[in-house]
Amino acid sequence: MVAASDIHRRDFHRLVGSGIVVLFGLKPTTPSAAVEGAGYPDDLRAYLAIGADGRVTVFSGKVEMGQGVLTSLAQMAAEELGVDLASIDMVLGDTDKCPWDAGTFGSMSTRFFGPTLRAAAAKARGIVQTLAAAKLGVSADKLMIAKGVVSVAAQPDRRVSFAELADGVRITESVSQAAVLRAAANFTVIGRSPKRLDGIEKVTGAAQYAADIRLPGMLYARILRPPLHGAILINADTTAAETLPGAIVVKREDMVAVLHADPEAAASALAQIRADWRSPEATLNQDTIFEHLLANAGAATQIAAKGDLTKGDLATVPAADLFETRFVKGYVAHAPMEPHAAVADVRHDGATVWASTQTPFPTRDGIAAALGFDAKAVRVITPFVGGGFGGKSAGGQAIEAARLSQICGKPVMVERTRAEEFFYDTFDPASVVKISSALDRDGMISRWDYQVFAAGERGAATFYDIPNLRVVSAGGISYAGGKLPTALHPFAVGPWRAPGANMNVFATESQIDIMAAGAAVDPLAFRLKHITDPRMRRVLEAAADTFGWQPAIRPSGKGYGIACSSDAGSVVATIAELKVSKDGRITVLRMVCAQDMGIVVNPEGARMQIEGGLTMGLGYALTEELRFHGGDVLDRNFDSYHLPRFSTVPRIEVVLVKNRELQPQGCGEPAITTVGGAIANAVFDATGARMMRLPMTPKRVLASI
Amino acid sequence: MKRIVQFKLNGGPVDLDTDDQRMLLWVLRTDLGLTGAKYGCGEGICGACAVVVDGEARRSCLTPLSQVGGSDVLTIEGLGKEGQLHPLQQSFIDHGAFQCGYCTPGMLMDAYAMLQNDPRPSHDKIVSQMDRNLCRCGAHQRIVKAIEYIAKAAKD
Numbered sequence: 004m005v006a007a008s009d010i011h012r013r014d015f016h017r018l019v020g021s022g023i024v025v026l027f028g029l030k031p032t033t034p035s036a037a038v039e040g041a042g043y044p045d046d047l048r049a050y051l052a053i054g055a056d057g058r059v060t061v062f063s064g065k066v067e068m069g070q071g072v073l074t075s076l077a078q079m080a081a082e083e084l085g086v087d088l089a090s091i092d093m094v095l096g097d098t099d100k101c102p103w104d105a106g107t108f109g110s111m112s113t114r115f116f117g118p119t120l121r122a123a124a125a126k127a128r129g130i131v132q133t134l135a136a137a138k139l140g141v142s143a144d145k146l147m148i149a150k151g152v153v154s155v156a157a158q159p160d161r162r163v164s165f166a167e168l169a170d171g172v173r174i175t176e177s178v179s180q181a182a183v184l185r186a187a188a189n190f191t192v193i194g195r196s197p198k199r200l201d202g203i204e205k206v207t208g209a210a211q212y213a214a215d216i217r218l219p220g221m222l223y224a225r226i227l228r229p230p231l232h233g234a235i236l237i238n239a240d241t242t243a244a245e246t247l248p249g250a251i252v253v254k255r256e257d258m259v260a261v262l263h264a265d266p267e268a269a270a271s272a273l274a275q276i277r278a279d280w281r282s283p284e285a286t287l288n289q290d291t292i293f294e295h296l297l298a299n300a301g302a303a304t305q306i307a308a309k310g311d312l313t314k315g316d317l318a319t320v321p322a323a324d325l326f327e328t329r330f331v332k333g334y335v336a337h338a339p340m341e342p343h344a345a346v347a348d349v350r351h352d353g354a355t356v357w358a359s360t361q362t363p364f365p366t367r368d369g370i371a372a373a374l375g376f377d378a379k380a381v382r383v384i385t386p387f388v389g390g391g392f393g394g395k396s397a398g399g400q401a402i403e404a405a406r407l408s409q410i411c412g413k414p415v416m417v418e419r420t421r422a423e424e425f426f427y428d429t430f431d432p433a434s435v436v437k438i439s440s441a442l443d444r445d446g447m448i449s450r451w452d453y454q455v456f457a458a459g460e461r462g463a464a465t466f467y468d469i470p471n472l473r474v475v476s477a478g479g480i481s482y483a484g485g486k487l488p489t490a491l492h493p494f495a496v497g498p499w500r501a502p503g504a505n506m507n508v509f510a511t512e513s514q515i516d517i518m519a520a521g522a523a524v525d526p527l528a529f530r531l532k533h534i535t536d537p538r539m540r541r542v543l544e545a546a547a548d549t550f551g552w553q554p555a556i557r558p559s560g561k562g563y564g565i566a567c568s569s570d571a572g573s574v575v576a577t578i579a580e581l582k583v584s585k586d587g588r589i590t591v592l593r594m595v596c597a598q599d600m601g602i603v604v605n606p607e608g609a610r611m612q613i614e615g616g617l618t619m620g621l622g623y624a625l626t627e628e629l630r631f632h633g634g635d636v637l638d639r640n641f642d643s644y645h646l647p648r649f650s651t652v653p654r655i656e657v658v659l660v661k662n663r664e665l666q667p668q669g670c671g672e673p674a675i676t677t678v679g680g681a682i683a684n685a686v687f688d689a690t691g692a693r694m695m696r697l698p699m700t701p702k703r704v705l706a707s708i
Numbered sequence: 709m710k711r712i713v714q715f716k717l718n719g720g721p722v723d724l725d726t727d728d729q730r731m732l733l734w735v736l737r738t739d740l741g742l743t744g745a746k747y748g749c750g751e752g753i754c755g756a757c758a759v760v761v762d763g764e765a766r767r768s769c770l771t772p773l774s775q776v777g778g779s780d781v782l783t784i785e786g787l788g789k790e791g792q793l794h795p796l797q798q799s800f801i802d803h804g805a806f807q808c809g810y811c812t813p814g815m816l817m818d819a820y821a822m823l824q825n826d827p828r829p830s831h832d833k834i835v836s837q838m839d840r841n842l843c844r845c846g847a848h849q850r851i852v853k854a855i856e857y858i859a860k861a862a863k864d
Contacts, residue, residue, distance in 0.1 A: 069808030205809030206797040208744020208784035215743035340810040389810030618846025641753040652848040
């Protein structure tokens with residue numbers, strides 16, 4: 004329910020003038036404990052307002068970071084409300100104007116915020132209908148709504164517009180029960196692909212990101228950074244920097260910074276600071292990390308269990324039917340094209356901060372704590388975010404900017420350099436998966452003993468029908484508790500697009516393929532033999548059909564690989580075709596991906612997300628692995644850390660498997676989880692070699708052949 | 709060194725009295741208030757800062773002001789004319805050739821320069837020319853299609 008104090012504090016009508024405001028106080032339908040634990044409060048609420056001009060404004064704490072929610076949320080509101088998409092204005096990620104939100108992650112905007120928003124819009128529609136019924140002198144059930152006009156169904160000339168209804172009224176309604184949503188069969192806005200609402204801004208350079216904010220008197224800050232994680236500052240000699248005209252040096256126990264009206268001058272001044280650091284001894288690197296993880300991951304928690312793993316003596320299983328494997332994967336960077344940035348304007352009684360963040364509300368709270376302000380005195384505004392992928396759930400740049408602004412009494416920008424962006428990234432953790440599985444005499448999987456270390460549990464529990472199984476996870480990031488296993492890693496780790504699932508699906512789908520080859524069965528047929536879920540069967544068959552899959556016992560020499568995954572409520576299957584050259588280089592030629600995500604709000608937007616996920620997946624599969632020496636991050640720019648690029652991206656075909664029976668599910672993450680497995684399995688089909696480590700670099704491919 | 713630097717920017721004259729070793733990217737983004745060109749890597753690797761100087765795509769993060777004196781500089785803000793989108797911009801919208809949009813100005817300026825010099829590039833040429841621009845969202849095949857659409861229009 005909405006707290007009355009919240010309503011007063013927000014003073015909706017001051018914000019929107021006269022009109023109709025709908026608050027929504029219904030707890031979202033959260034199917035998993037993980038989502039509850041992610042911080043969704045009891046009073047999550049959307050609100051939208053119909054102004055006296057008939058325009059509809061939707062307020063949401065979600066942010067637009069490329070995934071297209073600006074457009075898809077607007078579509079959902081327009082659909083339920085009965086207005087044109089063009090009459091909707093979106094306000095996202097502004098903590099003064101928008102309802103509280105934990106953050107934009109986990110492919111949850113459409114799944115969980117969507118129904119809430121739709122219910123609020125449906126409520127607004129009901130209010131409009133009631134007002135129109137009084138005005139037109141007919142009962143509400145005789146009315147129809149289309150394009151922002153209410154008319155009498157039998158006499159279309161008797162009509163009244165939203166603007167006429169909203170003008171001069173001040174109605175605040177809250178909804179505390181599920182509204183009746185429009186049936187999928189009646190959709191006119193959901194299920195279509197209007198052009199993105201952010202299109203014109205983004206192709207003209209008008210779209211503003213945090214580092215594009217300009218305030219009078221603003222200073223650019225550059226902060227002294229340690230050479231490696233764990234280094235302690237002994238002494239910083241700032242005398243030379245202080246003599247540079249216009250430079251302001253800030254020295255605090257935990258922060259040394261230079262500020263200047265010219266960003267390059269700030270950088271030059273920073274370079275003049277002589278700093279002595281005490282650095283810890285380095286032990287770990289990208290090759291020794293895996294033994295460290297196994298030794299230090301700690302106690303495992305059980306994710307799933309079924310049947311009896313001790314049933315039947317393992318010693319009696321023929322060696323050919325027993326499969327014991329170990330898969331590993333290194334640290335992967337988020338590397339959004341926009342580095343973390345923030346502009347802070349801190350006054351004595353309050354602060355306004357523009358930040359590139361996926362978590363405006365937690366960011367606001369962090370800033371307030373750092374400044375000694377009440378959270379209500381801090382406003383975080385989120386402009387367009389230039390890519391997040393989980394990496395902008397964290398980031399201290401907004402707090403740094405706020406502290407420096409408070410110290411200097413001027414607006415301050417902190418924009419990370421690319422080197423800082425790598426150094427302070429919250430990497431996708433290096434991880435290990437161990438699997439022991441067996442086939443019975445009929446070639447069916449009889450046991451599945453799965454242990455994951457450091458990746459976390461997402462995607463670990465298998466959807467294959469296996470009578471005896473156990474799945475355990477140790478040392479993983481617990482999103483439910485918000486705790487990071489920091490001691491396990493030499494630097495920060497955190498959520499990375501479908502956190503944990505990329506590793507778990509790679510390991511699972513590789514193992515399934517290994518067993519299919521062991522059973523001498525085509526890998527698609529082998530999967531279908533062990534899957535009863537009709538949705539998963541449909542996406543596998545749809546991908547195979549579009550690809551032109553030819554059943555064969557692998558390796559066939561063709562270079563085809565398949566993998567499937569269940570993630571964020573969606574099911575997805577991907578088939579890759581590739582060739583492996585003599586020098587071990589993998590060239591992916593084609594990827595076909597079929598996904599069932601329930602009702603698709605914006606099919607073109609969904610395709611973009613899936614294509615984007617598959618493309619990004621090529622990185623962790625083929626080239627991306629952070630090199631490090633203890634706390635020293637060795638890759639600090641794109642010259643040595645290689646992202647997927649035009650010349651490495653294959654032809655990608657996306658099949659959206661229709662399922663109008665199911666409400667919209669997650670789309671931003673599921674597809675990426677299949678890439679490692681599909682490619683590894685295709686390498687096996689091409690060469691007969693099993694890739695047990697990601698990324699599959701030419702050297703590792705050669706070593707495996 | 710502090711000097712008077714004059715050049716043409718998006719068709720209009722610019723006259724600056726400043727250190728001519730400053731990089732064009734930062735001069736555009738601070739002194740001139742044009743924030744379309746983006747900082748991405750600072751080393752000319754990603755292309756988010758691409759602008760067109762005398763018809764050639766340049767990395768503005770590595771282009772000192774001293775190199776653009778007397779030149780004709782075009783940024784994303786000057787690509788459309790009189791409130792109309794350039795056909796390439798429209799094609800990016802029509803093909804969904806961006807997601808977060810941060811690399812988009814650089815992509816557009818690099819593609820524009822390529823098409824100025826070769827209005828009908830092949831698919832392979834588009835891929836190899838654009839290969840020096842990075843996109844993390846994975847809009848690559850749509851960017852190629854958006855450029856190909858303009859190239860095909862030039863062929864017809």
